[in-house]
Amino acid sequence: MSEKIPVQIDDITCEVERGTTILQACKCAGLRVPTLCHHPDLEVAGICRICVVEVEGMSGLQAACAYPIRQPIKVRTNSPRVRRARRVNLDLILSEHYGDCYTCVRNGTCELQELAREYGVDRYRYPSTTTPKFKIDRSTAIVRDQNKCISCKRCIRTCIDLQQVSALETANRGHNVLIQTAFDKPISDVVCINCGQCINRCPTGALRSNMPNELLWHAIDDPEKHVIIQTAPSPRAAIGEEFGYEPGTSVTKKLNAALRRLGFDNVFDTNFAADLTIMEEGTELLTRLKKVLVDGDSSVKVPMFTSCSPGWVKYIEHYYPEYLDHLSSCKSPQQMFGAILKTYYAKKVGIDPEKMVVVALMPCVAKKFECNRPEMSDSGHKDVDFGLTTREMAVMIKEAGIHLKDMPDEDFDHPLGLGSGAGLIFGATGGVMEAAIRSVYEIVTGRPVPFKGLDVMPVRGMEGIRDATLTIENPLPEYQWLDGVTLKVAVAHGTANARILMEKLKAGKLAYHFIEVMACPGGCLGGGGQPIPTSPEIRAARARAIYSEDHQLVLRKSHENPEINQLYAEFLGEPLGHLSHKLLHTHYTPRGRFFLEGL
Amino acid sequence: MKNEKKKILFGEFVTGAGLVRALEMGPGKVVAEVKASNLKGRGGAGFPTGLKWELTAKQESDEKFIICNADEGEPGTFKDRLLLMEQAEKVLEGMAIAGFAIGARQGFIYLRGEYVYLKKSLEDAIASMINRRFLGQNINKTDFSFEVEVRLGAGAYVCGEEFALISSMNGYRGEPRNKPPYPSEVGFRDKPTVVNNVETLCYVPYIVTKGAEWFKEHGTQASTGTKLFSVSGDVKHPGVYELELGITVNQLLAEVGGEGAKSVQVGGASGLNVAEKDFDKSICFEGLPPGGSIMVFNHQRDMLHVLKNFMEFFVEESCGQCTPCREGNYRLLEGVRMLEKGECSVRYLKELEALCDVMKDSSKCGLGQTAPNAFLSIVENFKTEILYR
Numbered sequence: 001m002s003e004k005i006p007v008q009i010d011d012i013t014c015e016v017e018r019g020t021t022i023l024q025a026c027k028c029a030g031l032r033v034p035t036l037c038h039h040p041d042l043e044v045a046g047i048c049r050i051c052v053v054e055v056e057g058m059s060g061l062q063a064a065c066a067y068p069i070r071q072p073i074k075v076r077t078n079s080p081r082v083r084r085a086r087r088v089n090l091d092l093i094l095s096e097h098y099g100d101c102y103t104c105v106r107n108g109t110c111e112l113q114e115l116a117r118e119y120g121v122d123r124y125r126y127p128s129t130t131t132p133k134f135k136i137d138r139s140t141a142i143v144r145d146q147n148k149c150i151s152c153k154r155c156i157r158t159c160i161d162l163q164q165v166s167a168l169e170t171a172n173r174g175h176n177v178l179i180q181t182a183f184d185k186p187i188s189d190v191v192c193i194n195c196g197q198c199i200n201r202c203p204t205g206a207l208r209s210n211m212p213n214e215l216l217w218h219a220i221d222d223p224e225k226h227v228i229i230q231t232a233p234s235p236r237a238a239i240g241e242e243f244g245y246e247p248g249t250s251v252t253k254k255l256n257a258a259l260r261r262l263g264f265d266n267v268f269d270t271n272f273a274a275d276l277t278i279m280e281e282g283t284e285l286l287t288r289l290k291k292v293l294v295d296g297d298s299s300v301k302v303p304m305f306t307s308c309s310p311g312w313v314k315y316i317e318h319y320y321p322e323y324l325d326h327l328s329s330c331k332s333p334q335q336m337f338g339a340i341l342k343t344y345y346a347k348k349v350g351i352d353p354e355k356m357v358v359v360a361l362m363p364c365v366a367k368k369f370e371c372n373r374p375e376m377s378d379s380g381h382k383d384v385d386f387g388l389t390t391r392e393m394a395v396m397i398k399e400a401g402i403h404l405k406d407m408p409d410e411d412f413d414h415p416l417g418l419g420s421g422a423g424l425i426f427g428a429t430g431g432v433m434e435a436a437i438r439s440v441y442e443i444v445t446g447r448p449v450p451f452k453g454l455d456v457m458p459v460r461g462m463e464g465i466r467d468a469t470l471t472i473e474n475p476l477p478e479y480q481w482l483d484g485v486t487l488k489v490a491v492a493h494g495t496a497n498a499r500i501l502m503e504k505l506k507a508g509k510l511a512y513h514f515i516e517v518m519a520c521p522g523g524c525l526g527g528g529g530q531p532i533p534t535s536p537e538i539r540a541a542r543a544r545a546i547y548s549e550d551h552q553l554v555l556r557k558s559h560e561n562p563e564i565n566q567l568y569a570e571f572l573g574e575p576l577g578h579l580s581h582k583l584l585h586t587h588y589t590p591r592g593r594f595f596l597e598g599l
Numbered sequence: 600m601k602n603e604k605k606k607i608l609f610g611e612f613v614t615g616a617g618l619v620r621a622l623e624m625g626p627g628k629v630v631a632e633v634k635a636s637n638l639k640g641r642g643g644a645g646f647p648t649g650l651k652w653e654l655t656a657k658q659e660s661d662e663k664f665i666i667c668n669a670d671e672g673e674p675g676t677f678k679d680r681l682l683l684m685e686q687a688e689k690v691l692e693g694m695a696i697a698g699f700a701i702g703a704r705q706g707f708i709y710l711r712g713e714y715v716y717l718k719k720s721l722e723d724a725i726a727s728m729i730n731r732r733f734l735g736q737n738i739n740k741t742d743f744s745f746e747v748e749v750r751l752g753a754g755a756y757v758c759g760e761e762f763a764l765i766s767s768m769n770g771y772r773g774e775p776r777n778k779p780p781y782p783s784e785v786g787f788r789d790k791p792t793v794v795n796n797v798e799t800l801c802y803v804p805y806i807v808t809k810g811a812e813w814f815k816e817h818g819t820q821a822s823t824g825t826k827l828f829s830v831s832g833d834v835k836h837p838g839v840y841e842l843e844l845g846i847t848v849n850q851l852l853a854e855v856g857g858e859g860a861k862s863v864q865v866g867g868a869s870g871l872n873v874a875e876k877d878f879d880k881s882i883c884f885e886g887l888p889p890g891g892s893i894m895v896f897n898h899q900r901d902m903l904h905v906l907k908n909f910m911e912f913f914v915e916e917s918c919g920q921c922t923p924c925r926e927g928n929y930r931l932l933e934g935v936r937m938l939e940k941g942e943c944s945v946r947y948l949k950e951l952e953a954l955c956d957v958m959k960d961s962s963k964c965g966l967g968q969t970a971p972n973a974f975l976s977i978v979e980n981f982k983t984e985i986l987y988r
Contacts, residue, residue, distance in 0.1 A: 046777040047920045049961045060968060061961045066777035081960065085923075088957040092926035125950065126930050151925065170772060170919070173755070175929035177919030 009075045022053055022064035022075055033077055034086065034115055037152035038065040039201050040535045041521065043161050048152055049089045053077045061085055090115055091125035097204065098129040098147040104205040109532050111203035112150060139188035141210055141368040142196065149206040151177050155198035164496040165315065167192035182594050189596045191318045193495065195311035195519045196365030196528015209365045209529060212386045213396055219357040220263040227357040229259055230337050232270040233427035234363035234524040235390040237545040241531040242394035243404040248541030250549050253409035258402050260410065269412045271419020273337035274426045277308065278558035280584050281330045282440045283575035285514055294481045301325045303512040306432050308332045310370035311519025313588065315495045320502050321590035329585040333426065334360045334367055335376055338383030339583040344571045345416060353379065359386045361393050363527030366519065378583050389529025418563040421556035428543045429493035429523030430459040430466065433516040437470065439559045444472060444479040454556055462522065462540065464497035465490060489514045494521040606825045606841045607817065608801055614688045615733045617804025621696045622741050629700040630656055633803065635811035637823040642668055642796035643866065643890040644965060651793055654783040656701040658791035665698045665706035666787060666794045670752050670759040672711060673867035674912060675892035678827035678839045679797040683717050686801060687724035691747055693800030695734060696807060698745045701793055706747040709764050712754035721749050756916035760964050761794040763918065774918045775964035798827055818844035822883035830855045832895035844889060848878040857895040862902065862980060866890030868909045869969035874980035902981040907935045909973040917966060924967025927958040931974050938985055945986065952978065
């Protein structure tokens, strides 16, 4: 299919492959065609009619994003007809869109606002919407404001096609079209997994995360409160984008300084808790494998699934509740950290856990739902008080008048501030698997993984589903039962890919021992709380930042983290021990196919 | 023009004769004959039927489908209903011939939701055709087999648009899709599909038996054949008429007892409003759009009221996907309401006319592209009446 077709766009001639859209061809020709409903991650819709162009021989204007070039064509992207249609369609959308830009979280990143600016819009052509028509729908994680919705259906295409969650669909017709949940229930009561991918792709402020910023300021400003923040690897590789850095710039150390100036009493590294997760989850995997392979215990389930991604956890609770026994009982690093902070750390430094406020800086919107799960209070308190997204933190930093670029480099606090490269790569799809393989293989054989530079390349990359095998040879005496066993692992990112994997598992077509699933495309670095915009290129850049940081570290294996070993020695005892079980492990809730509970 | 009621469709007909003839001719010759007849789609868009068949016949696929578009939803149209009630066998025979021509073994009648009461009689007709071996396995003892099933719409006007129809049949929301690819390439269940209007299919058995040349004796050079018109409004004899394409509005009015009309809406809500000064224009694909609906308004009718009715219809029936149709129709209706109250300036009316042009130019499907026709033509024909109330 490398047939080349000549195309003339305005005064530029070029050749494109058959099936290339006019929009893609325009990009190749260096021409910018404005778009609104189009998104690089999503199926083509061709509904906003902003990208219309003239195609010679066609009676009407054509949507550049949706027109595949199949024969030589002549296109005009800047004619009076084209400009008029774009402007009228833009004016139609603007008149229907209710929202004052200065009270909108998307002020400055709104694509509609940007278009209006580009087109020099200085008035409403048609009577404008002056009063809100819809009530705001708010869950712990997500806020939906239909008044700002422009019916581009990016959220629907995200929810149905990209993520296959299907919490949102179109309701009604014509001017009454709405984006709705099943039976118009609140978003909190339906299958929404809080992945927030719709937020990342909404061109306006119709979808946003539930910001806890004001409550958090209160806590910071309260001298009685000891406010601790833990930062996950992905926000550190992306928050720079909010401050003018190129995508793929890691700002970990500057961020530490900024967070201290913001008023946090401690700045810790979630990578530490990621290492802890590997210790617990790796041990759990080995325990499960032994029970299955040696004892033939059918009550123990393999493959084991990772449980770090709260979006994935809720997805499996809704869509595959019969597989909940396969889900690792480990809490996510965020929650493990909270439980350790409010027990071990509180005691160690002599702070009343009641007065401790634990904040998690996460790339994730679902972390808000996770920290509010009723079972997440094994420390005797709410383990994590606030889940804050990258975008929300950027707002706080800006509000405090802090210039990130001017910050000095500062380290994390200790103990609990040391994380390995293995914990760091949790931020990218395949990272948990790679971290687990680095430790489990070495624990079992006494030798490092047989991959150059510890890089477990087969589980890396952006393929939707990847798998790898690893044969155990000459294990240590206590792991003789694994001698000659070939471990089969798989990695999936984005719940649509997870579904493909699950359906194959259900049909008995696949056999794995361990599967990593991240709800978001690209893993955490593509999380719903990350800076907007998102695209495959931006996610690849963030992944590069994470992997190169891993390479710069000396400590790259979770089980070699001295602060982890200190934690076990001083407090937890051993992985999967009594205290671990109480503080670091959890259970899951079967949920409905359509609603949070029931059906 | 004389009143010759028995032209083609209301003339003599022997069930199965066309099908038997088609089976003798072979698929290639059937397509060639229909193509030569210059038969154009009677649903409103007027796409050449033979070309549609030819494009679909050329596609290589294990499965192909024929869909009879019986989602007759254009306001003022009721001619397909008559055919489905009185000439169901002719429709089914047309489908079987189409299926034979393009290599399909399965056909569907997509029946308008409101026509649910016709489902039983259609299924009886299918059973009767199967009994006589004009449908089902080994039709007329040949290798050709063709089944027909009735599927019901749920009342959305937009589902008369072929892609929305296919989307609805596939189990999704009935919404038009981007073209290309066309249904001849990717249609029902993603297989090559021909969607033909009820009336279009009814001409097929005649063309096959009597030949393209005979068919072309009717109508004009570019608009061959006759056409059914659903005539309603201020006329003495409302009903369904089979008339030659190319007939003028005046001739048509004389036929139906509608002399002295103020204006005629030709082609339904999505068609054009024709005022007295243009009554000498002819109705055909190269003239006034022959959608099949003729609504006659006498001098007592308030044209703004008529327009409001049409715009309310489009606001309700737009699928709501694309901006110009979803928001444009709403703004046009809002404009009509402003006109009613005398609150619409001449300048704003111009703004709305420009909006109409953009809707025609940039809407995703035929609904949005034709929805402003009524607004533009009524405002043009009756500007004084509308502005100075």
